Amino acid sequence: MRKLSKSARNSFINYGIVLVFFLVFQIMLSMGKLSSSFSGQLIPICTYVIMAVSLNLVVGISGELSLGHAGFMSVGAFSGVVMASCIQNVVGPSWLRLALSILVGALCAAVAGTIIGIPVLRLRGDYLAIVTLAFGEIIKNVLNCLYVGVDSHGLHISMKDAVSLGMEADGITIINGPMGALGIRKISTFISAVVLVLIVLFIIQNLVNSRSGRAIKAIRDNRIAAESCGINVMKYKMMAFVVSAAAAGAAGALYALNYSTVVPKKFDFNTSILILVFVVLGGIGNLRGSMIAAAVLTVLPEMLRQFQDYRMLIYAVVLILVMILTNNRRAKDALGRIKDTVFRRNRLQEADK
Amino acid sequence: MKKKLLAMLLATAMVCSVTACGGDSAGTADNSADAGETTETTDDAATTDDAAAADDGAADDAAADATGSGSLTGTLKLGVIGPLTGAAALYGNAVDSGSAIAVEEINAISSDFQIELNAQDDEHDAEKSVNAYNNLKDWGAQAIIGCVTTTPCVAVASEANADRMFMLTPSASATDVTKGKDNVYQLCFSDPNQGSASAQYISDNGLAEKVAVIYNNSDAYSTGIYQTFQTAAESLGMDVVSVTTFTDDTANDFSVQLTEAQNAGADLIFLPIYYTPASLIMQQAASMSYDVKFFGVDGMDGILSLEGFDTSLAEGVMLLTPFSADATDDKTVSFVGKYQAANGEIPSQFAADGYDCAYAMYAALTYYADKNGGFNVDGVSYQDLCEILISVFSDPSFSVDGITGEGMTWTAAGEVNKAPKAVVIKDGAYAGL
Incomplete structure (x- = not known):
């Protein structure tokens, strides 16, 4: 372990956290100790962790403020649902269907990310934020008009209404405009969600710690200096943006296949902001922080249900308190002192040996 | 090495705190209730097939319950799911207040049978709605009034169908809500x-x-x-x-x-x-x-x-x-009066739907109790109650007179049969056509 670089050690700690999280809850689930309220949230937690980690790649590592991350999630969600419906009777095992659907969701979102990224990444700062915001809204409105059905002849797509799909009598409408996808068969499982979290973490952490990752960070820190060193700015920015979009698409497919229905309205501006809140609270550029923030902030509103009407008020107060405390010098000093004490004790113990 | 140890320590502390929170979310009281619920379920599982017979036996044993044949006793835990905050809060709050008025009236009828109501917020969102449903399950809900809006209802209905929890939705009108689910019934017209x-x-x-x-x-x-x-x-x-x-x-x-x-x-x-x-x-x-x-x-x-x-x-x-607040029949007048006194506004159709939902549940249980010579809802698992309510609601001779329609009956598919009323607005008020 000692020979591992700091970044590699960090990566392994992240995998460890995910695995411990998985083991603890899996054991509690199998023992029936977990309340249904909590067990119902395991897959959403994993989804939001992936969303937060992938957005952190754009916001933290690449340094671009993106406000349309939920748009990629919805592209992944709906393409994943279409894929899952198409292969429902073709592919036997449900885990394989889920894996294929997630893959298609990720690919579609990556394509969307490329198309959006080419014009958008030429912009900087506020302009980029505004255009990504618009992108999320456009995706939502396009999906509101999208009708997809499947029958024995294959896929039918219409932008007008369900009647104009012209399907045979046995056809199934998969996506029904603003009503979204209905009658999805639930195939997401907790294990598959954790595996997806690990895969996404593996890809993103390796990207961040690679040569390309250093290039991306160099562009974030000083674009002109990076350019003068011969770094292709567009290429590396696109790399971060598209990988992030693909991860969001995978998360979207996982999310959609956990519920029997998803609607385009779900993936609106508010959801994008929610994910941005995870990233900011967890620490911009800090993957572990955003993982933990996503998990805690997903569970928090449910834990506050006993406060009824004041629930969201308390939620907001908690957010503000966390923001203040993490940026407070005194709080940081106190944490540092605790760290020092622990270290000193460790050192003493080692000296004893 | 030390740094690694510290990191591991922090990581485990973080995980532990998350787990601890998980325990907290259910609350200690809820946990014990949960435990009670599970033991009840296992008890009932032994006698699932003849749950009714077992209940009759219980009624015979307990002298208090054997007062009159066909009486309904016990406390029913009824959950309500709807948007209490957010853009659609108007509808959820109306259903909540409407059903609360009905429950108050039902509880006043006899102290033998009481309904405990618990309304949970779903923010008109499928994910939050499933969370609300799970929360009600932890609370020990035996049946659900909800969800108020269509999209969340589709998501919760499939969960409830897998769990065998009975649902009566006041206002989710899409056919997908009831399609392929025998435990979900609608009180409103379908789209x-x-x-x-x-x-x-x-x-x-x-x-x-x-x-x-x-x-x-x-x-x-x-x-x-x-x-x-x-x-x-x-x-x-x-x-x-x-x-x-x-x-x-x-x-x-x-x-x-x-x-x-x-x-x-x-x-x-x-x-x-x-x-x-x-x-x-x-x-x-x-x-x-x-x-x-x-x-x-x-x-x-x-x-x-x-x-x-x-x-x-x-x-x-x-x-x-189906409902107009200006109607002059006794039931509507009394409901509108109570609603206005409690909320300071004229009830909408959603409030009336919520009111009728609670009464429909009560009517169904009374109907069952009448047929089977008494029924005690205490400790009946939601799975058993679901089968009982399905048998009553799909019974063509079971009908409910409510403020949103007289003689409402249900098809086995879960859709309601009642006459749609067409009204025209004349001089600022509804008038029949």
Whole structure:
């Protein structure tokens, strides 16, 4: 372990956290100790962790403020649902269907990310934020008009209404405009969600710690200096943006296949902001922080249900308190002192040996 | 090494705190209740097939319960799921208050049978709604009134179907809510019912030569009604000259849609939308001096109590609605009085639906108790209660007289049978047609 670089050690700690999280809850689930309220949230937690980690790649590592991350999630969600419906009777095992659907969701979102990224990444700062915001809204409105059905002849797509799909009598409408996808068969499982979290973490952490990752960070820190060193700015920015979009698409497919229905309205501006809140609270550029923030902030509103009407008020107060405390010098000093004490004790113990 | 140790320590501490929170979320009381619930379930599992027989046995054992044959005893834990906050909060709160009034009345009837009500917020979101449902399950809910809105209801209904929890939705009107789920029943008309009934009504009464439709294509309710209206209109040979749409984000200017309808020469506009955008459409049509008839559905109910709306604009508007607060029968008058006293506003159709839902549950349990010589709901698992309620609701001889309809019966598919009432707005009030 000692020979591992700091970044590699960090990566392994992240995998460890995910695995411990998985083991603890899996054991509690199998023992029936977990309340249904909590067990119902395991897959959403994993989804939001992936969303937060992938957005952190754009916001933290690449340094671009993106406000349309939920748009990629919805592209992944709906393409994943279409894929899952198409292969429902073709592919036997449900885990394989889920894996294929997630893959298609990720690919579609990556394509969307490329198309959006080419014009958008030429912009900087506020302009980029505004255009990504618009992108999320456009995706939502396009999906509101999208009708997809499947029958024995294959896929039918219409932008007008369900009647104009012209399907045979046995056809199934998969996506029904603003009503979204209905009658999805639930195939997401907790294990598959954790595996997806690990895969996404593996890809993103390796990207961040690679040569390309250093290039991306160099562009974030000083674009002109990076350019003068011969770094292709567009290429590396696109790399971060598209990988992030693909991860969001995978998360979207996982999310959609956990519920029997998803609607385009779900993936609106508010959801994008929610994910941005995870990233900011967890620490911009800090993957572990955003993982933990996503998990805690997903569970928090449910834990506050006993406060009824004041629930969201308390939620907001908690957010503000966390923001203040993490940026407070005194709080940081106190944490540092605790760290020092622990270290000193460790050192003493080692000296004893 | 030390740093690694520290990191590991922090990581485990973090995980532990998350787990601890997980325990907390259920609360200690809930946990013990949960434990009780599970033991009950296992007890019941042994006698699932003859749950009724076992209950009869229990009634015989307990002298208190054997007071009269056919009496309903115990405390029913009833969950309500609806949007209590957010954009659709109006509907969820109305259902919540309506059902609370009904529960108060039922609890006053006899101290032997009580209903405990627990309303959980779903923010009109499928994910939050499933969370709310799971929360109610932890609380020990035996049956659910909900969900109020369509999309969350579809998500919760499939969970409830897998768990075998009975659901009676006051207002989720899409067919997908009940499709393929034998444990989900609707108290409101389904969308196809409304769409085709509207088309039928317009065509039967020769209300219009040319019809225009303006609907909200970002809303499941509106699109659902439009689709069935369109199908019915085609088969009736109705001349639909203009179909235009808007979304929640563009619901503040309808001049384009109205101009198109006017140019197409429509003399009736069908509005399968909620009352807030509908009021704007009427205002703008009046300012364009476009004289046209409007026909609405139950979402239009409430337009007369809208603040700042000139009710003379709604003169002659026709709508299909199961409930009108101006009705003069005793039940409605008493309900409207109580609702106004409690909430300071005139109840909407949603409040009436919530009221009727609680009464329908009560009626179903009474019906079952009558048939089986008494029934104690205490400790009956939700799975057992679900089968009992399904057997009652699918029974054609079971009917409920409520304020949203007399003699409501249900099909085995979960749809309600009641007569749609068409009303016209005359002198700022509903009048029968």
